Amino acid sequence: MHTALLGLILGAGMAAAQGIGPDDYIPTDPDQARIGQLLFYDKILSGNRNISCGTCHHHDHAGGDGLSLGIGEGGVGVGPERTAGTGADAIRKRIPRNAPSLWNLGHNSIDILFHDGRLTVSDIYGNGFDSPAEEWLPEGLDSLVAAQALFPMTAQFEMMGNLGENDIVGAVHNRIDRGWPIIAKRVRTVPEYGQMFVQAFDHVAEPGDVTIVEIGNSLGAFIISEWQSYDSPYDKWLTGTPLPEDAERGRQLFFNNRCASCHAGPLFTDQSFHAIGLPAFGPGRTRRWDQISRDVGRMAETNLLVDAYKFRTPSLRNVALTAPYGHNGAYPTLAGIIRHHAIPGDTSWTPDMANLPDVPWLTAVDFAIREDGAEMARQAAAIELRPISLSDDDIADLVAFLNALTGETALTRPMGRPRNVPSGLPVD
The missing domain is CATH 1.10.760.10 (Cytochrome c-like domain)
Structure with a gap:
């Protein structure tokens, strides 16, 4: 690569890079x-x-549950093994x-x-x-x-x-x-x-x-x-320690494409809202006057049509630990969610990619919204993303960079899970 062009790429990456530390928290x-x-x-x-x-x-x-849509009150167990409960205690709706x-x-x-x-x-x-x-x-x-x-x-x-x-x-x-x-x-x-x-x-x-x-x-x-985290390889890069070669290529791709326009700042989020057209499924977050099993996102708060299907940009720190991805956990892998951003409206997603514990009495609801052609058209029309050309190698490099945002002590928290609690109730 031409030396001057490389300098511009690295300079742009450095200008966008921001670190955090213990003094940045409440x-x-x-x-x-x-x-x-x-x-x-x-x-x-x-x-x-x-x-x-x-x-x-x-x-x-x-700090998550590993599920696309959670099993809340009435369920049994923790994480991907959590079940929907039985009898009168069984769940009536997915989160x-x-x-x-x-x-x-x-x-x-x-x-x-x-x-x-x-x-x-x-x-x-x-x-x-x-x-x-x-x-x-x-x-x-x-x-x-x-x-x-x-x-x-x-x-x-x-x-x-x-x-x-x-x-x-x-x-x-x-x-x-x-x-x-x-x-x-x-x-x-x-x-x-x-x-x-x-x-x-x-x-x-x-x-x-x-x-x-x-x-x-x-x-x-x-x-x-x-849940503070600021000791990732990326944080070390900010102080002069090189990233692995694939992560460094991914960093340059990230900061010099549109990734950093929304995933900006020290937490890699602009704290704003964007419609990226994630595959729709689940019970939806229905409103009193709107009982269609859809999720209109930010619009539910503002009641503005311009906010339809927009969701808050998530932080990417420790993102490799928090699959599945998206407001409804549609994608099980980082590569999948990156590819979705690169090819807006991609139809390769299939329902088996959603990590939904089996709940036979809710099966009819889980993917019903996908049969509503008019609603699917509305969601597709709202997508803000523009196509971007990424090769498989590019995606692999971006995944490597996102892994470099994982804190070295992320899985060893200061306090952790207590063995018991004062109420005497069982601890999950």
């Missing part, structure tokens, strides 16, 4: 994080006491979206969460956030991550359970915030938890003072401190 209190670690794996937070945050964001699966990664959520640059961005930092409701709870989200949550941690507890198919099964469901059915005091009382009346909160929070004089705010802040402290 500060956390270790005692609060310890409570959060226990609560993260304690099924006491779920309506029927049968699922925890850690069930779908498990340490054994790099509509892929379990999002927890890596680096506490980074100072993060100001929006969820695949559709329905939680943002904002003063619109006077509580610091624009969220599905609107003005009913309590004041005092000290981070976006703390706020995010509260919503799976109020989601029917994630952690809450079905109408009539527990008192939390009935309370949330009346108003979203009315279930949280019930959960807080469950937690604070466990003696070990009560004492831990008194020790960790200056304003908590006795266990009776504990609210969902302290629970959310503890979960946030744990998630923020536990």
